[in-house]
Amino acid sequence: MSGSKKFCGVYPVVPTPLKDDERFDPAGMEHLIEYYITEGCHGLLVLGSGGESPYFSLDEKCVIVKTAAEKVKGRIPVIVGCTFFSLAEILSFFEKVDMLPFDGYLVALPAYYPLRYDNVFGFYSRLGRHTKKMIMYYHFPQITGLFFNSNQMNRLYHIKSITGAKESSVCVREMKRDIQTVCGKDFSLFSGTTQLLLTNLEAGGAGVMCPIPSVAPRAVVECYNCWMSGDHARAHGIEDAIYNHIGLMNTFDIPAVIQKSVFKVISRLPFPTRIGRNSRQAVFKETLRQLGHPITATVRSPLPQITDPERNNIAALIQRSAILRSI
Numbered sequence: 001m002s003g004s005k006k007f008c009g010v011y012p013v014v015p016t017p018l019k020d021d022e023r024f025d026p027a028g029m030e031h032l033i034e035y036y037i038t039e040g041c042h043g044l045l046v047l048g049s050g051g052e053s054p055y056f057s058l059d060e061k062c063v064i065v066k067t068a069a070e071k072v073k074g075r076i077p078v079i080v081g082c083t084f085f086s087l088a089e090i091l092s093f094f095e096k097v098d099m100l101p102f103d104g105y106l107v108a109l110p111a112y113y114p115l116r117y118d119n120v121f122g123f124y125s126r127l128g129r130h131t132k133k134m135i136m137y138y139h140f141p142q143i144t145g146l147f148f149n150s151n152q153m154n155r156l157y158h159i160k161s162i163t164g165a166k167e168s169s170v171c172v173r174e175m176k177r178d179i180q181t182v183c184g185k186d187f188s189l190f191s192g193t194t195q196l197l198l199t200n201l202e203a204g205g206a207g208v209m210c211p212i213p214s215v216a217p218r219a220v221v222e223c224y225n226c227w228m229s230g231d232h233a234r235a236h237g238i239e240d241a242i243y244n245h246i247g248l249m250n251t252f253d254i255p256a257v258i259q260k261s262v263f264k265v266i267s268r269l270p271f272p273t274r275i276g277r278n279s280r281q282a283v284f285k286e287t288l289r290q291l292g293h294p295i296t297a298t299v300r301s302p303l304p305q306i307t308d309p310e311r312n313n314i315a316a317l318i319q320r321s322a323i324l325r326s327i
Contacts, residue, residue, distance in 0.1 A: 006077065007043065007077055007079075007103070007104070007134065007164055007188040007206060008042065008188055008206040008207050009041070009042025009043060009206075009207045009221075009224055010040075010041050010042050010043075010197075010207055010208055010213050010217070010220045010221045010224050011041065011042065011043040011044055011045050011077075011079065011190065011207065011208065011209040011210075011213070012036050012041055012044060012045065012210075012211070012213035012214040012217055013045045013048040013049065013050035013051060013209065013210055013211045013213075013214055014029070014032055014033065014036070014044050014045065014046050014048070014050075014051055014068070014214065015032065015050060015051060015052075015211075015214055015281065015284055015285050015288065015295070016029065016046075016047070016051045016052050016056070016064060016300075017029050017031075017032065017285070017295040017296065018296060018298045018299065018300065019296065019298065020296060020298055022298060022299075022300055022301060024056075024060060024063060024064060024067075025295065025296070026063075026067045027294075028293075028294060028295040028296075029064065029067050029068060029071070030067065030071045031293060031294055031295070032214075032288070032293065032295070033068060033071045033072060034071070035217070035293065036213075036214075036217055037072070037075055037076060039217035039218045039221060040217070040218065040221045040225075041076065041213060041217050041221060042076060042077070042207065042221070042224075043076050043077035043078065043079065043103075044068070044072065044076065044077070044078050044079070045079045045080075045081060045106060045166075045209050046064065046065060046068040046078060046079070046080050046081065046102075047061060047064060047065065047080055047081035047082075047083075048081040048106065048209070049081070049083075049108075049140070049143070050210075050211040050214065050280075050281060050284065051064075051081060051281075052281055052299060052300050052303065053081045053082075053083045054083050054110075055300035055301075055303065056300065058089070058092065058093060058096070061093065061097075062093075062096045062097055065080050065097045065100060065102065066097070066100055068080075068102070069100045069101045069102040070100075070101070072101075072102075073101070074101055077102075077103040077104070078102035078103055078104075079102070079103060079104045079105065079106050079134070079136065079209070080097065080102055080104070080105050080106070081105075081106045081108070081138075082105050082106065082107045082108065083108045083110065084109075085109075085110060085112050087123055087126065090107065090127070091130055094130050094131050098130075098131050098133065102133070103133060103134055104133045104134025104135065104136060104164065105127075105131070105133060105134070105135050105136065106136045106138050106166055106209075107124070107127065107135060107136065107137065107138060108138035108140065108143070108144055109123060109124075109144060109146065110143065110144050110145065111144055111145035111146055115146070117148065117152050120146060120156075121152075121155060121156060121159075124137065124156060124159055124161075124162060125159050125161075127161060128159070128160065128161020128162075129161075134163050134164060135161050135162055135163065135164070136162070136163070136164035136165055136166060136188075137156060137157065137162050137164070137165040137166075138165070138166050138168070139153075139165055139166065139167050139168060139169055139178075140166075140168040140169065140192065141169055141272050142168075142169070142272065143168075147272065150177055150181075153174075153177075153178055153181065154181045157178065157181055157182050157185075157187065158181075158182075158185070162187075163185075163186055163187055163188065164187060164188040164189065164190070164206070165178065165187075165188075165189050165190070166190045166191075166192045166209050167189060167190065167191055167192055167200075167205075168191075168192025168193065168210075169192075169272035170192075170193055170196070170263075170266060170267050170272065171267065171269065171270075171271060171272045172196065172199055172267045172268055173268070173269075173270050173271075174271070174272060175189070175191060175196065175199070175200060175203065175205070176199075176203045179200075179203045179204050179205050180203075180204075183204070188206035188207075189205045189206055190205065190206050190207055190208055190209040191205060191207070191208045191209070191210070192208075192209060192210050193208070193210055193249075193267075194208050194210050194212035194213065194220055194242055195239070195242065195243060195246070195263060195267075196208075196267065197220070197223060197224065197227075197239065198223070198227055198232075198235055198236065198239050201224070201227050201228070207224060208220065208224070211248075211249065211280070211284055212242060212245065212248065212249070214284055214288070215248065215284055215287045215288055215291070215324060216242070216245065216323045216324055218323075219238055219241070219242060219323040220242065222238055223235050223238040223239055223242065226238065241322070241323055242323065243256070243260045244256050244260075244321070245317065245321065245323065245324070246259045246260055246263065247259065247313070247317065248280065248283055248284065248287065248317070249280060250280075252309075252310065252313035252317075279299075279303050279304055281299045281303055282297050282298075282299045282303065282304060282305055282306040282310075283306065283310055283314065285297040285298070285299065285306070286306045286310065286311060286314055287314050287317075287318070287324070290311075290314055290315060290318055291318065291324060
């Protein structure tokens with residue numbers, strides 16, 4: 001699936017830089033975008049979960065998208081995250097940004113109230129009437145609350161206007177099943193977790209769309225490129241090194257080797273698992289700041305701000321990480 005598609009490869013979830021008073025920092029965003037392009041990333045996700053999307057107003061989101069699209073200038077694909085509770089909200093967003101030069105939408109539908117499957121199917125079916133851009137389904141049931149069976153996912157992915165998905169359920173069986181479901185359709189299915197990049201590619205997926213490339217883009221891009229060129233041994237070696245950074249995604253309080261083992265068990269369960277959530281947006285921003293990028297670690301309230309122990313753990317990780325220091 002991945003080799004012939006425009007939408008494939010490594011797509012960092014771009015953090016949304018903020019000033020100390022939590023206002024959007026456009027200069028910081030422009031810097032990060034240029035950095036990811038220079039490092040060889042194949043595309044970008046703006047306003048994803050790692051970009052604090054739910055915490056910005058409609059007007060702020062429009063400014064963020066405009067800043068990103070005008071900085072990229074079509075050099076690589078840009079996908080824009082859409083996290084709204086209602087169809088009316090998302091269509092209003094489409095009206096305001098659809099004319100900007102970006103490539104597609106990653107659409108999440110959080111279930112504040114219980115939703116029936118037919119209502120969700122109808123929601124996604126209507127989106128294609130309002131844009132000619134790519135529409136991707138954001139499958140993250142632990143966050144959205146939308147847990148669907150294989151037949152329901154099959155129907156969703158065969159909506160004509162849905163031509164991609166980000167699979168963040170951390171369920172290998174589900175990801176492989178869904179890649180087979182869309183076999184023969186022009187469809188780009190990304191893993192939402194760097195640790196499953198090679199599993200995704202081996203199954204015929206499109207690549208990865210996640211936060212780890214936002215702090216280690218060169219390593220993740222090299223991992224992808226090695227796999228695609230046939231150097232699978234080198235790709236697995238890089239993947240193993242990336243696993244040692246799992247604390248960035250989860251916690252610094254448990255050794256990485258234990259977290260790696262737990263992740264592998266969870267990812268191989270036959271269904272998505274409701275696991276605890278850690279808000280790590282400030283951790284990724286602080287990592288970038290310590291690596292010398294001109295942004296703050298500030299996140300939008302009520303997200304947890306960076307703590308001193310986290311700063312110290314990040315500094316120690318950078319010191320022992322060839323991946324993070326190869327910038």
